Amino acid sequence: MSAGICGKRLGLEEIFGSPASPPPSAKRSRCSRYGSEDTLSVLLRMFPSMDREVVETVLNSHDHKIDDAIKSLHALCLGDGSVNVEGINSILQSSDNTVQGVLKSQTFEGNAEVSQNKGSCQPEESQNGTSWGDVFVKEMMNASDWNDVRTRAMKTLEVFERDIVTRTTAYMEKENNSLKEQLQCLLRDNQILKRAVAVQHECSLEHEEKIKEVQHLKQVISQYQEQVRALEMSNYTLKVHLQKAQDASSMPGRFHPDIF
Numbered sequence: 001m002s003a004g005i006c007g008k009r010l011g012l013e014e015i016f017g018s019p020a021s022p023p024p025s026a027k028r029s030r031c032s033r034y035g036s037e038d039t040l041s042v043l044l045r046m047f048p049s050m051d052r053e054v055v056e057t058v059l060n061s062h063d064h065k066i067d068d069a070i071k072s073l074h075a076l077c078l079g080d081g082s083v084n085v086e087g088i089n090s091i092l093q094s095s096d097n098t099v100q101g102v103l104k105s106q107t108f109e110g111n112a113e114v115s116q117n118k119g120s121c122q123p124e125e126s127q128n129g130t131s132w133g134d135v136f137v138k139e140m141m142n143a144s145d146w147n148d149v150r151t152r153a154m155k156t157l158e159v160f161e162r163d164i165v166t167r168t169t170a171y172m173e174k175e176n177n178s179l180k181e182q183l184q185c186l187l188r189d190n191q192i193l194k195r196a197v198a199v200q201h202e203c204s205l206e207h208e209e210k211i212k213e214v215q216h217l218k219q220v221i222s223q224y225q226e227q228v229r230a231l232e233m234s235n236y237t238l239k240v241h242l243q244k245a246q247d248a249s250s251m252p253g254r255f256h257p258d259i260f
Contacts (some may be wrong), residue, residue, distance in 0.1 A: 039066050047073050132160055 043055045043066070050073065058076070062068040139152040 039064055039069075042066065043069060043073065046070065047077070050077075132156075132163075 040052075040056055040059060043059060044050070044052060047055060055069075055073065058072050059066075059069045062072065136153070136156050139156050140149060143149040143152050
């Protein structure tokens with residue numbers, strides 16, 4: 001979006017100059033000695049997306065001073081709050097509605113860009129959620145020459161690396177803590193299961209002992225039952241013999257003294 005507004009499609013070499021070319025200030029000072037038509041052409045080449053009437057109006061408002069006009073046009077593209085945009089709009093009131101619409105649209109988009117990327121000039125303070133691609137592009141657009149481009153690129157990449165390392169470290173620490181908690185839970189569950197198995201084993205041993213005891217008692221009961229039956233048979237036999245002895249007695253009603 002910034003490239004479409006500010007006309008950065010010319011490339012860094014055309015705007016900032018190649019490494020062998022003189023600095024932009026020297027180039028601008030040479031252009032300031034030309035006539036108004038050459039100055040307007042230079043500004044139109046530097047800001048191809050800007051409307052010709054807008055550029056011409058800004059140039060006229062600065063008495064054809066190209067340095068001041070470039071600053072105003074840059075500020076207008078970037079939505080700098082230090083520039084009195086309403087003053088420029090008042091100058092353009094005599095122009096047709098098309099020029100005013102372009103100016104308002106570009107000013108609104110520039111302000112939106114600045115509000116979204118406030119503080120992005122220093123990549124170390126880039127806000128969370130900002131795309132690193134957007135940060136990198138903005139840093140490149142704010143560079144003044146090739147050395148500044150390299151410096152900003154290295155800074156941005158260093159900050160990006162630190163951010164990745166920080167995020168990765170935080171994620172790994174969180175994952176490590178989660179795994180530690182899971183391990184503690186598993187160890188507690190293991191101890192509980194061990195105690196449960198030990199208790200179950202003791203219960204099994206007690207149950208086996210009780211089963212053996214029951215089997216032994218059943219055998220003892222069977223033996224006692226056999227003894228009871230044997231005693232009953234012996235008692236019955238004695239009763240029969242006693243009855244016979246009583247029947248064979250010569251004196252009824254009297255018992256033999258040897259028996260009683």
